[in-house]
Structure formats: C-alpha cells, structure tokens
Amino acid sequence: MPIELLPPERQARVVVCRAAIVEGALVAATEASCGSSLEQVRDSAEAWQP
Numbered sequence: 001m002p003i004e005l006l007p008p009e010r011q012a013r014v015v016v017c018r019a020a021i022v023e024g025a026l027v028a029a030t031e032a033s034c035g036s037s038l039e040q041v042r043d044s045a046e047a048w049q050p
Helices: 021-033 036-048
Strands: none
Touching: 021 036
C-alpha cells in the first residue's frame, strides 16, 4: 500500500529504507524494541550489510 493512501497520522510513522528485507527487519525490530527513534531504527537497518 502506498504511503500516500494512509491516514496522515500514520504517514508520519512510516518510512521506506534501503535494507535487506529479512536482516533489515530483524535489525529494525531489535532497535525499535529498545526504544530508539524512527530515524535511528532506519539508520541501523540501512547500515547493516550482509
């Protein structure tokens, strides 16, 4: 679903990042569960390289 179709209050909580799908998801989930900001989660997922 394109981000533009989401309600405005949800759009601010969605980002698209360039990360490996499985590994990036694991890194992002771990980072988010530690209370990191959305920007930190994205940066961590994008920084991990297989």
